[in-house]
Amino acid sequence: MPALRQPIVCVLGHVDHGKTSLLDAIRHTKVQSREAGAITQSIGASEIPIGVVQDVCRPVLSRLAIQFTIPGILTVDTPGHEAFTNLRRRGGSIADIAILVIDVTKGVERQTEEALDILREFKTPFVVALNKMDAISGWNAQPGAAFIETEKVQQERTKALLDQRLYEIVGQLYSHNISAERFDRVSDFTKQVLLIPVSAKTREGIPELLLYVSGLAQKFLEKRLTILEGVGGKANILEVREERGLGKTLDIILFDGTISEGDTLVFASAEGAIQSKVKAILKPKPLDEMRDPREKFSSIPTASAAVGLKIACEGADIAVAGSSITIINPADPEHDSKVAAAKQAIESEIKELVTATQNDGIIIKADAFGSLEAIEKLLSGEKITIRATGIGPVSKKEVLEAASVRKKNEDLGVIFAFNVPQDPDVLALANSEQVKIFSSGIIYTLVDDYWRWIEEKKAAAKREAFASLVMPARIFLMPGCCFRESNPAVFGVEIESGLLKKDAPLMNEQGVVIGNVRGIQKDNEPVESAKKGEQVAISISGVYYGRQVKEKMKLYTNPSADDMATLEGKYKQALSEDEREVLAQIKALKALGQS
Numbered sequence: 192m193p194a195l196r197q198p199i200v201c202v203l204g205h206v207d208h209g210k211t212s213l214l215d216a217i218r219h220t221k222v223q224s225r226e227a228g229a230i231t232q233s234i235g236a237s238e239i240p241i242g243v244v245q246d247v248c249r250p251v252l253s254r255l256a257i258q259f260t261i262p263g264i265l266t267v268d269t270p271g272h273e274a275f276t277n278l279r280r281r282g283g284s285i286a287d288i289a290i291l292v293i294d295v296t297k298g299v300e301r302q303t304e305e306a307l308d309i310l311r312e313f314k315t316p317f318v319v320a321l322n323k324m325d326a327i328s329g330w331n332a333q334p335g336a337a338f339i340e341t342e343k344v345q346q347e348r349t350k351a352l353l354d355q356r357l358y359e360i361v362g363q364l365y366s367h368n369i370s371a372e373r374f375d376r377v378s379d380f381t382k383q384v385l386l387i388p389v390s391a392k393t394r395e396g397i398p399e400l401l402l403y404v405s406g407l408a409q410k411f412l413e414k415r416l417t418i419l420e421g422v423g424g425k426a427n428i429l430e431v432r433e434e435r436g437l438g439k440t441l442d443i444i445l446f447d448g449t450i451s452e453g454d455t456l457v458f459a460s461a462e463g464a465i466q467s468k469v470k471a472i473l474k475p476k477p478l479d480e481m482r483d484p485r486e487k488f489s490s491i492p493t494a495s496a497a498v499g500l501k502i503a504c505e506g507a508d509i510a511v512a513g514s515s516i517t518i519i520n521p522a523d524p525e526h527d528s529k530v531a532a533a534k535q536a537i538e539s540e541i542k543e544l545v546t547a548t549q550n551d552g553i554i555i556k557a558d559a560f561g562s563l564e565a566i567e568k569l570l571s572g573e574k575i576t577i578r579a580t581g582i583g584p585v586s587k588k589e590v591l592e593a594a595s596v597r598k599k600n601e602d603l604g605v606i607f608a609f610n611v612p613q614d615p616d617v618l619a620l621a622n623s624e625q626v627k628i629f630s631s632g633i634i635y636t637l638v639d640d641y642w643r644w645i646e647e648k649k650a651a652a653k654r655e656a657f658a659s660l661v662m663p664a665r666i667f668l669m670p671g672c673c674f675r676e677s678n679p680a681v682f683g684v685e686i687e688s689g690l691l692k693k694d695a696p697l698m699n700e701q702g703v704v705i706g707n708v709r710g711i712q713k714d715n716e717p718v719e720s721a722k723k724g725e726q727v728a729i730s731i732s733g734v735y736y737g738r739q740v741k742e743k744m745k746l747y748t749n750p751s752a753d754d755m756a757t758l759e760g761k762y763k764q765a766l767s768e769d770e771r772e773v774l775a776q777i778k779a780l781k782a783l784g785q786s
Contacts (some may be wrong), residue, residue, distance in 0.1 A: 198408035204292035205302040209322040212391035236499030284313035287761040299363040326391040424448025424518040439508040451493040457533035459514035464537035473501040513560030552576030594624040661750040663774040666690035667767040688773040694748040702784020
């Protein structure tokens, strides 16, 4: 029989913008305060029954003729970009609708942009919860009130400040090609994203947030939410977790059909597609968080979509997070053929995500399919070549493979290790082979660290090369600053452009070589170099102050032909505009001196 399941609502956004706090405000829970550092560390799901939705929405329902037909909503709280990708199925996401949380005082930040990218990629409809409106200067909190009611009691200056912040965020979203408007000013719900001001702290605006999330899902996603019960099911592995008394278990989202004790499961493992059997189904109480229940899980014989569950089954210890699960009733007359088809689909999924080529590129290891998929897409956008990808810790074989790539291309002979443990022996081998392993639990940190490392390598190479080059410089002999006329001549100069180094040869404005800089002193202390704007004393042998060099004269460094070629070629972009300008002057003077 067809039935309408509860929509799966993914809550995501930048760290510390209040995702978990917002759900706590809806559920009257305190999950956020028990998180390490008050930051969500793992994915979690909780069920909000339709009765609770109606109670919360009562202040606004009385003014709107809305009849709820969904049985409730299933919220999924994520620690960031990578966790949302575990809510995946082939061709899209299992999330039906999303709440993108943005701190109204901070606006769109780095992880907000990543969330927008992935929402677009999976074509997931979403609303924006503009959290922390109580932080607006002068805010007069009305705990639990609908936004429409609490706005009425605010001073005009406070309302103007909120509108100012809101429309700054509208502009930020528009720069990402997203048309957005405050929810009560939206003219077309199919073309504009709703911005709903809320406060997780005071629970203001929560009635409208729940109303519009539930109402939009019900109105526009009815076909997607319709399921057939009793005909097997589809689920996704969020995480593989240790549970006391049960060992390794699977935290799953059942997004289609049903699951029962004794059912056959097919999912991806570290050893490929495997067939398993449901031993137990555990479900958190309504409003409880799956990863942090206030009460013990209830053991149930069967469950229907959509719901977050904990499953005890064979092979859970080698299951891969992010894998899809096909659920087959053992009494199904087509059981064996469906198992075979499911295994084939899983193997195809593994093949798509776990790749190996002969191309030079980096190696990626991750903890879950969703993470792997997210990293691959991110690197593709960054134009970074990938050689191989896989699930699990980095192996010695992969280190040696990266080492072989490094011999041909140092930038690509590296390994990305996302959320996987590091074996000390593997790390020791990587160190001896000079293979860089980038390890992090945040995807964008991996990429940022990689690009920072590339820039540091370039800067080091530049410093090493520049150390042996005569750099372009123009100096001005300051009047009244002759300290010694000859043997050697010592006088004061100001560096007008470039970098003057000890031992650099100097020439005059006719291109005639004067001599080499024997020493440089700044504040009566010897230094190796002086840069633009600095005033120093220099010494030159073989010249007489007042003859070959005079006050107010300008002198230039005289790089060799090889140094000129290197500076004009390999390092031209590394020079400042000022340095490039004086280099061109030096080139002209050298030509003049040779004529």
